[in-house]
Every structure is written in structure tokens, then in C-alpha cells.
Amino acid sequence: MLNMEYDPDYQKICSTRTVQSDKKGFFNEFYLDVRDACGDKWLQNYFGKLKSNAARILSIFSDREICDPVLGVLEHVQPVYKQKDVLLSTQRRAQADKFYLMSSTAEVEQDRTELLQQALMHANLAVMRAPAPHLDTSVDNGLTLAMAYLTRANILIGLGEGEAALSDLKLAANFGLESKQNVDYYCKMAKAYAAMAESARAEISLKIAEKLAGPNTAIIAASRKEIAQIKPAKREQANELAPALAHGENPALSGAANVVKLVETKEKGRFVVANEGLKTGDVVLCENPVAACLLPNFFGTNCHHCFKRLHIPVPCLHCSGIAFCSAQCMGEACETYHRFECQFMDLFIGSGMSILCFVALRVFTQAASLEDGLTTANLLFEHLCSHQDVREADDYLQRSLMAGFLMRILQKALYFGRRKTEGVNPTAVELQVATALLGLLQVLQYNAHEIYHTMVTDEHCFDGCKVVYVGAGLYGTGSYFNHECWPSVAGYYVGKKLVMSATKPHRPNEIVAVNYGPIFTKMNLKERQRTLRGRYAFSCNCLTCQENWPLLQKIDKQVRFWCTSANCVNLLKFPKDLAKDVRCPRCRKNVSLKESVAKLIKIEELYREAAEAMQAQKTNEAIELFKEGIDAFFQIAALPHKDTLIAQQALLKCMANTGTTFKK
Numbered sequence: 001m002l003n004m005e006y007d008p009d010y011q012k013i014c015s016t017r018t019v020q021s022d023k024k025g026f027f028n029e030f031y032l033d034v035r036d037a038c039g040d041k042w043l044q045n046y047f048g049k050l051k052s053n054a055a056r057i058l059s060i061f062s063d064r065e066i067c068d069p070v071l072g073v074l075e076h077v078q079p080v081y082k083q084k085d086v087l088l089s090t091q092r093r094a095q096a097d098k099f100y101l102m103s104s105t106a107e108v109e110q111d112r113t114e115l116l117q118q119a120l121m122h123a124n125l126a127v128m129r130a131p132a133p134h135l136d137t138s139v140d141n142g143l144t145l146a147m148a149y150l151t152r153a154n155i156l157i158g159l160g161e162g163e164a165a166l167s168d169l170k171l172a173a174n175f176g177l178e179s180k181q182n183v184d185y186y187c188k189m190a191k192a193y194a195a196m197a198e199s200a201r202a203e204i205s206l207k208i209a210e211k212l213a214g215p216n217t218a219i220i221a222a223s224r225k226e227i228a229q230i231k232p233a234k235r236e237q238a239n240e241l242a243p244a245l246a247h248g249e250n251p252a253l254s255g256a257a258n259v260v261k262l263v264e265t266k267e268k269g270r271f272v273v274a275n276e277g278l279k280t281g282d283v284v285l286c287e288n289p290v291a292a293c294l295l296p297n298f299f300g301t302n303c304h305h306c307f308k309r310l311h312i313p314v315p316c317l318h319c320s321g322i323a324f325c326s327a328q329c330m331g332e333a334c335e336t337y338h339r340f341e342c343q344f345m346d347l348f349i350g351s352g353m354s355i356l357c358f359v360a361l362r363v364f365t366q367a368a369s370l371e372d373g374l375t376t377a378n379l380l381f382e383h384l385c386s387h388q389d390v391r392e393a394d395d396y397l398q399r400s401l402m403a404g405f406l407m408r409i410l411q412k413a414l415y416f417g418r419r420k421t422e423g424v425n426p427t428a429v430e431l432q433v434a435t436a437l438l439g440l441l442q443v444l445q446y447n448a449h450e451i452y453h454t455m456v457t458d459e460h461c462f463d464g465c466k467v468v469y470v471g472a473g474l475y476g477t478g479s480y481f482n483h484e485c486w487p488s489v490a491g492y493y494v495g496k497k498l499v500m501s502a503t504k505p506h507r508p509n510e511i512v513a514v515n516y517g518p519i520f521t522k523m524n525l526k527e528r529q530r531t532l533r534g535r536y537a538f539s540c541n542c543l544t545c546q547e548n549w550p551l552l553q554k555i556d557k558q559v560r561f562w563c564t565s566a567n568c569v570n571l572l573k574f575p576k577d578l579a580k581d582v583r584c585p586r587c588r589k590n591v592s593l594k595e596s597v598a599k600l601i602k603i604e605e606l607y608r609e610a611a612e613a614m615q616a617q618k619t620n621e622a623i624e625l626f627k628e629g630i631d632a633f634f635q636i637a638a639l640p641h642k643d644t645l646i647a648q649q650a651l652l653k654c655m656a657n658t659g660t661t662f663k664k
């Protein structure tokens with residue numbers, strides 16, 4: 001039995017971090033005040049002994065030892081968000097126009113592009129800060145947003161970004177710009193199409209403009225001249241496509257491939273294992289999140305909805321704190337979850353609540369109805385692990401208060417419809433939602449995934465690339481993967497879709513394991529055990545831990561080969577003298593390892609070729625070579641083997657490179 005490395009203080013710190021920050025935000029103060037008010041005795045002897053989430057939620061809202069400070073603080077929950085600013089928008093638009101004009105007189109192409117980029121920066125801000133149409137008719141007749149989009153469309157045409165320009169032109173029309181009789185509008189459409197290299201469409205738009213212009217032919221002639229000079233920008237195509245599952249989807253395990261199945265043991269709970277024929281590189285999971293949220297640090301750089309890097313931001317109509325990559329993402333978010341979250345975005349950040357709390361809230365805000373939200377949340381609590389056995393009274397109090405706070409935000413966002421009173425006192429259905437939120441907060445602690453993308457440099461897609469955490473999500477089937485200190489799959493993301501691909505061949509019923517963070521190549525056994533116990537409430541008993549593999553830098557070149565006699569599964573040390581046979585202590589046969597050594601030399605050669613393909617940025621070629629080498633290695637030998645471990649790590653890098661990448 002491995003040492004459990006139980007450290008209750010560390011466990012408490014880990015647990016708290018999944019709810020809130022103790023350094024930033026007002027939530028910590030709220031929790032400490034309530035804790036002071038209710039006292040340790042009540043907390044341990046009464047609240048800590050409550051048996052259900054419903055009882056805990058009812059308690060914080062109605063028990064006299066606690067309800068006053070709770071209601072007193074929650075009463076003050078108010079919208080806090082980055083509002084629109086019409087004057088700032090018009091100022092930025094004027095700046096954008098100025099730089100755009102300057103660009104038209106620049107003689108050097110590079111200067112022109114730089115000026116247009118400056119213009120674009122101002123136009124982006126003009127778009128972000130412009131209020132919804134007709135909110136403030138004292139400026140631009142209430143059409144500030146439409147005009148900001150129009151200005152930006154012009155700049156984008158100048159930059160050869162036809163598709164983005166066309167989208168902005170459509171948005172300008174959607175938000176009130178008169179377009180039907182507008183010669184200038186159709187001329188701009190023609191230019192946008194020209195920038196997309198769609199000459200037939202450009203010509204149609206020009207013909208409409210010509211008709212509308214009548215005798216005023218000068219404007220058409222000028223547009224034709226301009227169109228002749230437009231150079232469509234070469235946009236790098238994002239090639240990130242979700243890959244196909246190996247042998248199709250498992251009907252019993254949504255999002256998972258047919259090469260895996262779910263099993264359960266008393267010690268390890270449910271976990272995913274291999275069916276027959278799971279090879280290196282097989283895609284075992286490709287799953288959309290149940291709910292996922294972007295980290296606030298990326299609100300200005302990534303799409304709030306699909307998480308992809310922003311190129312030309314499209315804002316929400318009501319707040320300026322977040323942005324979308326397209327009108328479509330904006331529509332999908334603003335018609336669902338964002339309409340409830342919009343006015344509270346800065347409150348979330350200011351509270352210091354963790355991203356997991358945000359994900360819990362999203363389960364409700366994105367649901368088609370309150371009932372759907374409740375059903376999803378309750379099912380998740382029922383089905384996913386939440387370690388109620390290790391929770392302390394304190395932890396329950398903190399999570400119950402957070403659930404109350406989130407429910408209060410939903411109240412204020414009119415999620416439950418218009419209320420008769422301004423007071424906090426929850427109705428029966430509001431109590432149910434707070435209870436379900438408390439369940440989600442417990443489940444998320446052990447099941448949420450960090451979502452990461454790969455940042456690459458301008459020069460090379462591997463050299464200097466970096467993993468960047470952009471958000472967190474909860475995945476239904478992804479939650480069933482257990483941890484091992486050396487994983488057998490690589491996880492990466494396409495947008496917010498979780499993909500897992502095997503980094504080794506698996507025998508039938510062999511665990512398909514992910515790594516929760518503590519990895520043996522960098523962290524010793526004791527540290528790993530402490531972290532896993534503290535953060536995930538279990539003691540790891542994987543082979544890496546049982547055999548106490550050394551850190552990567554300390555692994556020597558030696559490798560253990562499988563005994564080559566039929567049906568014997570025993571590992572033999574690297575022979576001292578290759579000319580001599582080795583006696584296998586298990587099957588008691590004398591076997592020669594000469595062929596295995598020869599194969600290993602070929603495998604090392606494959607790894608070298610794969611590394612060269614990576615250097616040449618031929619990702620798919622590198623993946624194929626690594627797959628062949630790793631599959632061959634596991635037929636003759638077992639880990640730890642330094643070069644194979646490095647090859648598996650490199651394979652992960654290659655696979656992540658087929659997911660979402662971005663340049664700084």
C-alpha cells in the first residue's frame with residue numbers, strides 16, 4: 001500500500017481554491033463574516049451534520065444563527081458591468097477615420113498597412129463601446145453602432161479582409177444603417193466581395209449601385225478604380241477540425257469511441273478502459289462540454305462563445321466587457337446564457353469566485369428553461385463523483401454561500417421572472433436552484449477540465465510553443481477518465497471541444513488514463529501523492545507509483561524487454577551480453593533478446609525521423625512516424641524508456657498542434 005500523504009491543511013487550501021480566491025474579491029470577506037457570526041460550535045455541531053444539500057441551503061437562508069448576515073449581504077447584489085459609452089465610441093471612430101484618411105495618402109505599402117492597423121484598433125473600440133441602436137438619439141441619430149461598423153468595414157476593405165468587411169456591412173444594416181437605396185453601401189459591398197476575390201458578386205453589387213446612382217457615374221467609376229487595386233489578404237486558414245473517433249462512436253458512452261468502454265471497481269470508481277484494438281493515435285474521445293466558461297483574462301482576446309482567438313471583435317449589444325468572433329457566436333450567446341450574465345460580468349470578477357462557480361452558473365443560464373437547468377444539474381450531481389465523504393462543515397458552508405450568491409444573481413437577472421419584492425428570501429423553486437448549484441459546485445471540483453490552446457510563434461509551430469489555459473469546462477464522458485501518473489492519452493482542444501488520443505497501444509481492459517497534473521516526469525512520488533490526495537481525494541496506485549519511476553532527467557537508457565517465448569508476460573532486463581541467451585525466471589526458458597534489441601534500434605530511428613519532421617513543421621508526418629515507433633516499442637518492451645517517454649510527449653505536442661493554436 002502506498003503512503004497516503006494525507007495533509008488536511010493542504011486539502012483545505014486546495015478545496016477552497018475551487019470556490020474562491022482568498023486574496024482577491026469580496027466573497028472571501030462575506031464568507032469570513034458569516035463564519036464569525038455563526039460560530040464554530042454551530043458550524044460543527046449543527047450545520048456540519050446536515051445530511052443534504054437542500055437542508056444546507058435552507059439553513060443559510062432561514063436559520064437565525066446565520067440568515068441575517070447572509071440576507072444582509074445578498075440584498076446588495078447589483079449589476080456591475082462595463083457599460084457602453086457613446087462619446088468614447090464617437091471619439092474612437094473619429095480617430096479611426098483620421099488614420100484611415102492618412103493611410104490613403106501613404107506612399108509606401110508598409111506605412112499604409114500600419115496606418116490601417118492603427119485605424120482598425122480605434123474602430124474596434126468604437127464598435128465595442130457603441131450603444132445599441134436608438135438608445136441615445138442625441139448622438140448620430142442613435143446610429144453610433146451602425147456607423148462604427150461602417151467605419152470598420154471601410155478599413156477592413158483597405159486591409160483586404162473582405163469577409164470581415166462584408167460581415168460588418170451587414171451588421172451596420174442590421175443596426176439601422178439605411179442600405180436599400182444607398183449607393184455608397186453597395187459600392188462598399190462590391191469592394192468587400194472584391195477583397196474576397198468574388199468578382200461576380202462584386203460586379204452584381206456594382207450594377208445595383210450604378211442603377212441607384214443614375215447620372216452620378218463618378219462614384220461608380222471611382223469604385224471600379226479602387227476595386228482594380230484591391231488585393232485580398234492572405235488569411236491563414238484555421239485547419240483545426242474535430243477528428244473522427246476510432247471505429248465510430250460507442251452507443252453506450254456518448255462522445256467516446258468504440259475502442260473504449262466504462263468499467264467500475266470498488267477502489268477506483270468508474271473509469272475508461274480499452275476494448276480490443278486500441279492503437280497509438282486512435283481518437284478515443286471527442287466531446288462538447290456540458291458547460292464551459294472563458295477565463296476573465298481572455299475576455300479581450302478570445303471569443304466568449306467558441307473560445308477561438310478574436311480577429312475582428314463583435315460585441316454584445318449591452319455590455320463592453322466581452323466580445324465574440326462573429327455575429328453567429330454573438331447571437332447564440334446573447335439569446336441564451338449571456339442575456340442573464342451580461343450585467344453581472346464585473347461582479348463575478350470582483351467577487352473573486354473561481355471559474356468553476358461560473359461554469360456552475362452557466363449550466364442554468366444556458367439551459368432552454370429553468371426546468372431543463374434543474375434536470376441537467378441534478379443529473380450531474382447524481383452521476384458524477386463529488387466526494388461527500390471528505391467534505392468538512394467549513395467547505396459545505398463556503399459552497400452553500402457561493403450557491404446562494406449565484407442564485408441571488410439569477411434572481412436579479414430575472415431568471416425566475418419579475419419578482420414582487422426586492423428582498424432576497426427565496427421561493428421554493430429558487431431554493432431548488434440554489435440546492436442544485438451547491439451540488440454542481442461539489443461535482444465541478446473533481447470533474448472539471450482546464451481548457452487549453454497552444455500559443456505558437458511566428459517562426460515555428462513547435463519551437464517556443466506554449467500551452468495557455470483559456471477556460472474551464474465540464475465534460476459528461478470526459479469526467480469518467482481516471483488519473484495515472486503517466487497518462488496513456490493526450491488531451492487537447494478544438495475550440496472548447498475536448499479531444500483525447502491514445503499515446504500508446506492498449507491491451508483489452510487496460511486503463512485509458514489521463515493525467516490530472518501531477519506527472520512523474522517532473523514530480524516525485526511523495527509530491528504526487530500529496531497533490532492527488534489534496535486535490536482529488538485519492539491515493540494513486542498506478543504502475544508508475546508502484547515502481548517509483550525516477551524523474552525523466554534521472555532515467556537511464558536501460559529498458560526492459562518482454563520475454564520472447566510464446567504466452568509469457570515477463571519483463572527481462574537489458575542483456576549484459578547480447579551474444580548470450582537470457583533465462584526467463586517466469587517461464588524458465590532461455591530466450592534471445594537479439595531481435596528485440598535490433599527492433600529497438602529501428603524504433604529509435606523512427607523517433608529521430610519523427611523529430612526531424614517536427615523540425616520541418618510536417619505535423620502529420622511526425623504523428624505517423626511516432627505512432628509507428630511507439631506501437632512497435634510496446635510490442636517488445638515496457639516503460640520507463642527515456643526515448644519513448646520523450647516520443648509520447650512529442651506526440652502530444654503534435655496532436656495539440658492539430659487542435660486550436662494561435663499566434664501571440
Ligand SMILES: C[S@@+](CC[C@H](N)C(=O)[O-])C[C@H]1O[C@@H](n2cnc3c(N)ncnc32)[C@H](O)[C@@H]1O
Pocket residue numbers: 267268269270271383384385446447479480481482483484536537538539540541542
Ligand atoms: C474525474 S473523476 C473520475 C471518475 C471517477 N472514478 C468516478 O467514478 O466518477 C475523479 C475521481 O476519480 C477517482 N480517481 C481518479 N483516478 C484514480 C486512480 N488512479 N485511483 C483511484 N481513484 C481514482 C478519484 O476519486 C477522483 O477524485
